[in-house]
Amino acid sequence: MSLTDRLAKSLGENDSEFKQVWEDPERQQQFELSCKLVEIRKQLNMTQQEFSQRIGLKQSYLSRLENGEIDMTLGRFGEIAQKLGGRVRIDIDFDKDNLIKQ
Numbered sequence: 001m002s003l004t005d006r007l008a009k010s011l012g013e014n015d016s017e018f019k020q021v022w023e024d025p026e027r028q029q030q031f032e033l034s035c036k037l038v039e040i041r042k043q044l045n046m047t048q049q050e051f052s053q054r055i056g057l058k059q060s061y062l063s064r065l066e067n068g069e070i071d072m073t074l075g076r077f078g079e080i081a082q083k084l085g086g087r088v089r090i091d092i093d094f095d096k097d098n099l100i101k102q
Contacts, residue, residue: 033072037065037080056085 041051052062057080064070078088 030068030071033074033077034066035067037062037072037077040084041066055080 002055009098039098042072044051046054048062049059049067052059061070065072081088086089
């Protein structure tokens with residue numbers, strides 16, 4: 001289970017408002033990107049200050065991205081991944097019961 005899933009489960013159990021936000025697909029994507037950013041930073045054993053210098057962002061801006069105060073775009077996430085020597089891959093999960101059929 002990823003950091004995002006563990007955090008969402010923990011927060012959702014104790015906070016009905018969070019659960020409602022988490023179940024909103026648009027907000028869920030933002031939360032997942034923010035959590036993934038934190039997860040990457042922690043895997044690199046870096047402080048926010050160290051990580052922000054490495055990716056060329058102000059520490060205060062990084063903090064706001066990680067906390068969800070600023071919406072993380074897929075484009076911004078891709079730029080960060082490139083600065084770290086990585087890339088973003090997109091995976092789509094479909095709920096077969098809710099799949100729109102044409």
